[in-house]
Amino acid sequence: MNEHTLNKLMEAIALKEIDVNGWEDFEFIPAPNQEELRTPDAPTWNSKGSYYHVHVMYNKYRDAYTNKGGRVLMPASERYAYFVVTYTTDEGLHIEKVHTIEIKDNMIDIHTSVKANSENLGSFNQEVDMNSSNWENRFAWYLTSGRR
Numbered sequence: 001m002n003e004h005t006l007n008k009l010m011e012a013i014a015l016k017e018i019d020v021n022g023w024e025d026f027e028f029i030p031a032p033n034q035e036e037l038r039t040p041d042a043p044t045w046n047s048k049g050s051y052y053h054v055h056v057m058y059n060k061y062r063d064a065y066t067n068k069g070g071r072v073l074m075p076a077s078e079r080y081a082y083f084v085v086t087y088t089t090d091e092g093l094h095i096e097k098v099h100t101i102e103i104k105d106n107m108i109d110i111h112t113s114v115k116a117n118s119e120n121l122g123s124f125n126q127e128v129d130m131n132s133s134n135w136e137n138r139f140a141w142y143l144t145s146g147r148r
Contacts, residue, residue, distance in 0.1 A: 001103045002076045003043075006058050009081070009101065009108075009139060010045065016140035017050045025049030028056065041071065052144050055084040077104075083143055093117060099143055106130040110142055 010028050017026040031044040041061045047054040058081045064070040083099040093116055100111040108128040114121040128139045 001058075001079045001081060001101070003058070005103060006056075006081055008136070009083075010056060012136035012140045013047075013054060013083075013143060016137060016144065017047075017052070021051070023050040028054070031055075051087055053086045054144075055082075055086075057082045057084075085144055097143075103130075108135075108139060110139075112142075 014026055014028065017023045026047060026049040028045040028047050031046050034044060039057070039059070039061075043058045043060075045056045058079070060074060060079050061071040062074050062078075064072045081101045083101060085097045085099065086095065088094050096115045098113045098115075102109045106129065108130060110126040110128065111123065112126065113123040126142050128135050128142065132138075
């Protein structure tokens with residue numbers, strides 16, 4: 001996954017939140033103090049202006065797999081992103097969905113782990129074909145609203 005594709009994925013979520021849900025102030029902003037984050041070499045964004053809080057982390061580096069340690073830049077085909085979606089229901093239930101996103105041959109693979117009030121509820125996998133019509137909307141619904 002390259003940065004252009006990641007931006008398309010983030011735009012898909014923003015369009016869904018603005019056009020469908022009416023959150024006109026929704027936007028992704030770069031996380032403050034990137035160099036102080038746990039993985040400072042992974043660009044990170046946070047959303048604001050919506051019912052859902054979306055945290056995005058783009059992983060471009062991996063461990064070097066040598067006895068000297070260090071980190072190396074992954075080829076674009078091996079890069080992946082985390083989309084962490086959190087929200088609180090009207091009943092006070094805090095939901096956290098961690099989506100690991102990989103793209104292989106125009107197919108978006110989504111692995112999702114779900115927690116409610118810090119209790120693990122399980123995980124599931126989904127796919128979105130980027131060659132199909134309206135794939136952006138399907139991707140955004142899968143990440144925010146859930147499994148359909």
